[in-house]
Amino acid sequence: MGKSHKLVLIVMVLVSITGCWDRVEIEERGFVAGVGIELPEELQEENKEDKGKPKGKQRYALTYQFVIPAAVSPQSGGGGGMSGGKPFINLTSTGDSLFSITRQLATRTSRTPFLEHLMVILISEEVARKKGNFANAVDFFLRYNQTRRSTEVFIVEGSPTKALSLDPNTERLSVNYIESVSRNHIRTGRMLKPFHLGQLEQKLLAETSFAIPRIVVGKSDVKVAGAAVMHGKGNRLVGWLGEEETEGLNFLKNEMVGGVIEGQIEDNIIVFELRNSKRRIKVNDRDLDNIKFTFDIDVDGTIGESLETMDYMKLSNDLRAQRSIEKEIKRLCEETIQKLKDDFKVDAIELGEYLKHHRPETWEKVKKNWDSGKNYFSKSDIHLNVNVILRNPGVITESET
Amino acid sequence: MNSFEYGDKEIGFKEIAVGVASMILGVSIITLPRGLAARTNGSDGWISILITGVIACLAASIIAALVNRFPRQSFFQYTSRIVSKPIAYVITFLFGLYFLALSAFVIRMTANISSMYLFVQTPKEVLVLTFLLVTVYAVAGTRVAILRLNLMFMPIVLVVAAGVVLMNFSFFDYENLWPLLTTDWKDSLLGIRETMLSFIGIEVVLFYAMYMNRPKKVGKASIIGIGLITLLYLFIYVFCIGVFSNEVTQNIIYPTVELAREVQVPGQFFERFESIFFTVWLMTIFNTATMAYDIALMSFRWIFRKGKKIVYLSILSPIILLTAMTPPTLVDSIRLGTQISYAGVFFSLALPIILLLIAKVRGVKGDG
Numbered sequence: 001m002g003k004s005h006k007l008v009l010i011v012m013v014l015v016s017i018t019g020c021w022d023r024v025e026i027e028e029r030g031f032v033a034g035v036g037i038e039l040p041e042e043l044q045e046e047n048k049e050d051k052g053k054p055k056g057k058q059r060y061a062l063t064y065q066f067v068i069p070a071a072v073s074p075q076s077g078g079g080g081g082m083s084g085g086k087p088f089i090n091l092t093s094t095g096d097s098l099f100s101i102t103r104q105l106a107t108r109t110s111r112t113p114f115l116e117h118l119m120v121i122l123i124s125e126e127v128a129r130k131k132g133n134f135a136n137a138v139d140f141f142l143r144y145n146q147t148r149r150s151t152e153v154f155i156v157e158g159s160p161t162k163a164l165s166l167d168p169n170t171e172r173l174s175v176n177y178i179e180s181v182s183r184n185h186i187r188t189g190r191m192l193k194p195f196h197l198g199q200l201e202q203k204l205l206a207e208t209s210f211a212i213p214r215i216v217v218g219k220s221d222v223k224v225a226g227a228a229v230m231h232g233k234g235n236r237l238v239g240w241l242g243e244e245e246t247e248g249l250n251f252l253k254n255e256m257v258g259g260v261i262e263g264q265i266e267d268n269i270i271v272f273e274l275r276n277s278k279r280r281i282k283v284n285d286r287d288l289d290n291i292k293f294t295f296d297i298d299v300d301g302t303i304g305e306s307l308e309t310m311d312y313m314k315l316s317n318d319l320r321a322q323r324s325i326e327k328e329i330k331r332l333c334e335e336t337i338q339k340l341k342d343d344f345k346v347d348a349i350e351l352g353e354y355l356k357h358h359r360p361e362t363w364e365k366v367k368k369n370w371d372s373g374k375n376y377f378s379k380s381d382i383h384l385n386v387n388v389i390l391r392n393p394g395v396i397t398e399s400e401t
Numbered sequence: 402m403n404s405f406e407y408g409d410k411e412i413g414f415k416e417i418a419v420g421v422a423s424m425i426l427g428v429s430i431i432t433l434p435r436g437l438a439a440r441t442n443g444s445d446g447w448i449s450i451l452i453t454g455v456i457a458c459l460a461a462s463i464i465a466a467l468v469n470r471f472p473r474q475s476f477f478q479y480t481s482r483i484v485s486k487p488i489a490y491v492i493t494f495l496f497g498l499y500f501l502a503l504s505a506f507v508i509r510m511t512a513n514i515s516s517m518y519l520f521v522q523t524p525k526e527v528l529v530l531t532f533l534l535v536t537v538y539a540v541a542g543t544r545v546a547i548l549r550l551n552l553m554f555m556p557i558v559l560v561v562a563a564g565v566v567l568m569n570f571s572f573f574d575y576e577n578l579w580p581l582l583t584t585d586w587k588d589s590l591l592g593i594r595e596t597m598l599s600f601i602g603i604e605v606v607l608f609y610a611m612y613m614n615r616p617k618k619v620g621k622a623s624i625i626g627i628g629l630i631t632l633l634y635l636f637i638y639v640f641c642i643g644v645f646s647n648e649v650t651q652n653i654i655y656p657t658v659e660l661a662r663e664v665q666v667p668g669q670f671f672e673r674f675e676s677i678f679f680t681v682w683l684m685t686i687f688n689t690a691t692m693a694y695d696i697a698l699m700s701f702r703w704i705f706r707k708g709k710k711i712v713y714l715s716i717l718s719p720i721i722l723l724t725a726m727t728p729p730t731l732v733d734s735i736r737l738g739t740q741i742s743y744a745g746v747f748f749s750l751a752l753p754i755i756l757l758l759i760a761k762v763r764g765v766k767g768d769g
Contacts, residue, residue, distance in 0.1 A: 021522040021527075022522045148663075150663065198645065202645065357576055357580050
């Protein structure tokens with residue numbers, strides 16, 4: 001190889017390995033762990049002179065929770081300095097679009113928002129109520145290349161900013177706290193299973209109604225319980241399901257993975273711990289105005305607590321206990337069905353989705369008027385068969401005689 | 402350099418099979434699920450993939466029948482024998498242009514995708530140029546080396562692609578696959594057309610068959626390559642539908658990339674699984690771009706007969722760079738890709754049939 005060749009080679013290598021446009025030092029990244037979206041409090045007219053300025057239908061207030069890595073890491077004690085401080089800061093800004101707000105935040109923080117580790121998105125009730133508003137609020141997060149489809153979405157009863165500024169005792173970040181609470185759906189049926197951004201996109205595109213987990217903000221804690229019922233047309237919030245109704249919804253949607261059910265025996269209570277629940281649906285769609293759904297719900301579990309003294313080794317007592325639990329599950333489901341069918345007239349059980357997948361011809365006929373207009377959903381008939389199996393009574397049979 | 406000598410310039414059965422597979426596997430593995438989901442209901446797209454796979458196998462056997470008539474002859478030699486020299490010049494030239502454009506398109510799409518997910522600030526020109534330089538380096542070497550490189554990359558590609566898919570198993574929802582078999586035949590045909598564009602690449606056999614040591618096995622080798630890709634496509638498509646559902650799949654620009662981003666494995670390292678996926682995918686794209694460039698170069702050298710490889714490289718590379726940078730937007734580049742793919746369907750399906758028919762009618766055979 002000649003000398004000139006070598007020189008050219010060296011120059012080319014130097015040029016190609018030095019430049020990196022996309023280098024961002026990790027210290028300069030503002031890791032965002034959580035996002036809160038709500039409506040701004042006061043309507044301030046900022047730029048009155050700019051008549052021609054593009055204007056959206058709605059202004060948003062966006063809160064970002066930034067992680068302060070030095071305060072999060074457990075070994076931060078050494079230098080002193082940061083340790084003991086709050087491990088996160090929240091920044092709120094308002095604007096017409098979420099992306100522009102995100103970029104505007106760069107004028108206020110030395111660390112630009114970096115969303116790749118975003119864990120939760122909290123959306124306020126007011127944002128979700130208005131037609132079309134809700135989908136607009138998540139468009140940015142779906143479109144942006146940093147956010148992940150597994151980010152969890154919640155609707156907040158109360159202020160998302162407040163939920164983000166809670167100082168939890170058990171976790172470092174309030175976002176971690178919210179996220180870990182939401183994973184407890186395996187222990188209680190009163191919350192829905194975590195709802196991912198990717199699932200949300202599916203629901204928004206499919207035009208079917210759905211339910212999103214609700215967060216209630218308290219004084220010093222949050223409660224992840226209940227569900228927000230969203231209408232498929234316009235994707236707006238139509239109302240809440242309470243905690244018991246959410247239990248019913250979990251049974252109906254076949255998403256019950258764990259929880260406790262209290263059954264009545266005489267004037268006392270027995271507590272059933274659910275281990276497994278399976279739902280099957282049968283449809284009779286001969287009459288479109290009265291589509292008949294039959295739900296077979298098979299549940300099994302154990303007795304967790306028995307306030308009524310009875311000997312579970314006796315078959316008759318076993319059956320009594322099973323009947324009482326069956327009755328209670330039926331009551332929970334029926335309450336939910338009644339609320340969805342008669343009050344909201346919105347199909348959050350996703351029966352429409354079921355028809356679409358398993359009875360596509362019927363779905364083609366009813367989809368325009370499924371839970372709006374003629375509302376075939378509220379005219380439909382849902383019949384429940386609950387079957388409980390008591391696997392064992394716990395460690396003992398009776399605690400008193 | 403005298404590091405390792407193979408001692409022969411021939412390639413075997415495996416090289417052809419894997420070469421065909423690598424050539425087919427390009428940009429479309431990333432975009433196919435979107436186009437197909439838009440045409441079909443539920444998970445019905447798998448039928449289109451399967452049918453197209455069979456069609457591709459037929460095309461491969463036609464190509465094999467053609468090259469088997471003229472063992473160890475170059476494409477230019479046997480086309481000249483079949484349809485006379487002037488027409489062979491035209492066909493070879495068109496082939497050269499087509500492969501040049503294909504190579505440019507593939508390189509451009511690489512830049513598009515990596516600038517969306519990885520290098521947001523880096524100018525596309527730089528991404529295209531860098532990738533082109535690597536490609537040029539490969540093409541400047543021997544032809545057999547390119548084909549052997551395929552053999553080295555393919556197992557890695559398949560393992561990682563399968564990993565991406567399987568790690569999404571926890572997100573897989575069987576309900577999304579329903580309804581089954583509700584797509585009418587018209588939409589299915591459109592789906593086949595869509596998929597056909599993802600199967601171009603088998604025409605490389607027309608050029609590389611002459612290096613094969615057992616020419617009779619060309620057909621079988623290419624069918625195995627096609628089968629491999631059909632399976633991979635099926636796998637990825639069904640998982641896209643199962644994980645995202647049909648509605649979402651048709652709305653994601655690069656569904657397979659999102660599938661890789663969705664992966665979540667305990668332990669922070671695998672949270673960024675898409676980086677591994679990207680690396681591997683760039684390897685397959687590199688193979689496609691290199692082979693396309695190599696064949697373009699081969700065609701032009703047959704036509705002009707003179708000059709060293711390096712001269713052709715220095716003339717063709719700027720053309721590729723300019724072609725790659727011509728489409729201003731993502732939508733334009735995808736449209737360019739579709740046009741190139743239509744040309745590809747002609748070159749891989751229609752042209753071999755025509756050539757074979759003429760050869761049969763005129764009774765032209767090799768070893769004349």
